[in-house]
Amino acid sequence: GNTAIAGTLSAVSDFKVGATSAEKFTVTAGSGNTDIKGTLLVDSDVKFGPSTGRTFQVTAASGNTAISGTLDITDDFNVNSKFTVTAASGDTSVAGTLGVTGISTFAAEVKLANDNALVTHTGTTGMKITSTTGYVDVESVRFTGSQIGISGDPDMIDLGTTAGMVTVNGNLKATGDL
Numbered sequence: 562g563n564t565a566i567a568g569t570l571s572a573v574s575d576f577k578v579g580a581t582s583a584e585k586f587t588v589t590a591g592s593g594n595t596d597i598k599g600t601l602l603v604d605s606d607v608k609f610g611p612s613t614g615r616t617f618q619v620t621a622a623s624g625n626t627a628i629s630g631t632l633d634i635t636d637d638f639n640v641n642s643k644f645t646v647t648a649a650s651g652d653t654s655v656a657g658t659l660g661v662t663g664i665s666t667f668a669a670e671v672k673l674a675n676d677n678a679l680v681t682h683t684g685t686t687g688m689k690i691t692s693t694t695g696y697v698d699v700e701s702v703r704f705t706g707s708q709i710g711i712s713g714d715p716d717m718i719d720l721g722t723t724a725g726m727v728t729v730n731g732n733l734k735a736t737g738d739l
Contacts, residue, residue, distance in 0.1 A: 572588075572590060573590060574590050575587060575588065575589050575590050576588040576590070579598075583598075584596075584598070585597070585598045585599055586598070586599075603621065604621060605621050606618060606619065606620050606621050607619040607621070610629070614629070615627075615629070616628070616629045616630055617629070617630075634646075634648065635648060636648050642656070643655070643656040643657055644656070644657075696715065698712070703715045706721065707719060707720040707721030708720070708721075714731070716730050717729070717730055717731055718730070
């Protein structure tokens with residue numbers, strides 16, 4: 562039958578709901594550990610951690626989740642097959658546009674696999690492609706500071722020796738008028 566309790570229900574032993582061999586809800590008296598063998602429905606916020614400085618919270622109205630510590634994911638991470646991270650390698654795939662508002666640092670190559678791929682600048686002042694310790698190769702042309710050349714002869718043209726003067730280091734050949 563039904564039992565109504567107007568005050569506090571105090572249990573000094575384990576609290577169990579369900580048949581003896583298949584309890585569906587158990588609270589262990591000594592530890593407070595709770596075992597639920599069904600769906601837990603919660604109509605309010607869920608908070609884990611001490612009453613001050615909650616470490617994990619889910620807001621019922623929005624589903625927003627706040628995690629104060631580290632979120633460790635040991636398997637692949639997949640958001641509708643549009644954003645995936647492979648756990649074993651760290652490889653990341655983005656199916657949509659990747660917008661970055663800060664600086665991006667790449668330790669290896671940046672590859673553009675599309676035909677007629679473009680690098681486009683939409684700023685208002687200018688764009689620089691620089692190397693802090695060496696040179697920049699574009700196809701077989703090498704740019705080193707104010708010098709233009711090729712890998713084996715990097716200073717064929719010098720744009721910076723004298724203001725307003727271009728120096729050609731080597732022979733100049735023309736097929737038309739100079």
